Amino acid sequence: MNPAKSPDLPQPPVIGKVSHHSIEMSWLNEENKSRTGPPEHWTHFSVEQMDPKTHTFSSIYIGYSTRHVVEGLKSSTHYSFRLMVTRPSGEFSFSPVVSVFTKREPFSGENLHQALNRENEQELTTVLQSRMVNVDVHDKMGFTPLMVAAQKGFTSLADILVKHGADINKRDSTGRNSLMQACYSGHLDMVKYLRKCGSTWQSRDTDGCSPLHWAVDGEHLPVITYMIQDGCEVDVMDKVSLWTPLMHVSAISGNAAVASVLLQAGADVNVRDKAGKTPLMVAVLNNHVKLVKLLLDSGADHHLKNKLETKRLFMFQNIINLLDKISMEDSD
Template sequence: MAHPVYQKPFPPSAPPVVGKVTHHSIELSWSREWGEPRTGPPEHWIRYRVEEQDPKTHTYSTIYIGYSRHYIVEGLASSTSYKFRLRVTSPSGQSSLSTPVCVSTAREPISGRNLHQAVNMNDVEELSKILQSGTVDVNVCDKLGFTPLMVAAQKGYARLVHMLVEHGADVRMKNSSGKDSLMLACFAGYVDVVRYLRGFVGGWGGRDGGGCSPLHWAADGGSLQLVTYMIQDGCQLDVRDSSLWTPLMRVCAVSGNAAVASLLIKAGADVNVRDKDGKTPLMVAVLNNHEELVKLLLDGGADYHVKNEFGSGAAEMAKAFGRENILSLLEGRRIL
């Protein structure tokens, strides 16, 4: 038996009313139809169905069905237009369909992701807009623990570095390995960025998690122009990391860059400094088969008689590791 209230023709439905709109959701509501009695079991109530249009096929699919007069559509894309319509069905099976309502989601709010994207793209205009909005923490870290300033510094984006610092970026902030923006710029070899940041940290005394200084990272990076600038600026040459390695030791162990080593040696770097195992730069150069460095160190006064804590010197190491080229060099100098 049909419900008596709905025997007369079913009226056309009004379109859903748009409420709060965000960048990912749209609130929809609708009024009660015909007084909509809510007595008795739900099957005697009016049922509502919200339908969304597919923009490609222009067909509608149901996204909500029930008895509520309120629904929030979530998981939407920002700055996107959507079209919805309401289908109302009476307990007797009669139904009516509203005209569609078109509504667009809001623009996605500015976030740290937008800030990092602008920096990575070297987008001066977009970065300026974001910084001027004042809605994002200028020191927000990305997934790798890098601040926008760190990213700009290691990429050499000098103008962006200036902009970020002027808007409060923390020059002394460090990433998970303890490196700050200055160290990252030193490794990348950007002299203009290094020169600018150096003025805010007050010198070259910073250390990362392994005890490395800016000069350690500059030496690793291999920029002769930068290393020269740092030496001329009074950077300490024989600063040690947690393994007691100086920048010269790291060159001997890591890059083997003879040009950088030559700069350090000529500036007065200690060629006989010893690490925690008693190794000297000469020994490290031999172990890593850096023949050119061996020549430079010997010419710079490296003592080939020195032994490590296990009683081995540079010549013994060359023999043990089969460094034939270095053995020939040592023989030519009558060291063996």
């Protein structure tokens, strides 16, 4: 004989704690509070979940407990449940349906960086206002959101980050801060903004390189010009090789236009590094012909050519000819 359906409707499950992936439910058991006797004399319960497509129910819990936590759910999703109560007599009844939404999945550092890289101001603000994420959280490359904004030139997003407490002096694993990122990438508006926020030209990375070293390496004339006009020290040295920005140009890019700006600002054309080399010596060894000429025209000591004789086999002939020509002119 099939069990009979009871006319008495039980109360629906009471919704407890709801997260982005779980829902807690509880219900009363008025008939068997003490649960004396064998289990077959107890009322048992079944929590049923509705399929949103077919509107049919299936059991997700069967037992004697008055509490159940549904886990493994999707975030921000609507779920419906009912309680089936089966009494010792075999009679059963269903409660009214109760519906609930799971919460939105908590924001993470990944969400913050995604919003930043998409240049989405509204999304970035939403993540920050949730207060679930540290504004200075690093990405996989070790960059904070402000460093990324500085690197990409997202000044308006940088302003949002700073207003939510971003640390302008935070550094990556190499000691670079946001100002250095902006200088190297050539974003003048970002450089000006960070200066307004208190970033300083005196900051150094782990090798002792300054923002001007990074701007020179990036070969960005408008940024370099602004930095010098703003009082940046021209002959600042790193702490590894004692290279000034002018020495960086001689060793790396050979960019005569960048060197010219530095020289016009008073950079020492005959400064020596830790090994005793001058910008001219380094430019010669790196075959930067235009830069060699500029340095010589700017007062570089061309008699250093004699000190370079041991390096002669490593020089390119056009530079040797240039130095020889100058020496002959001096003789005349």
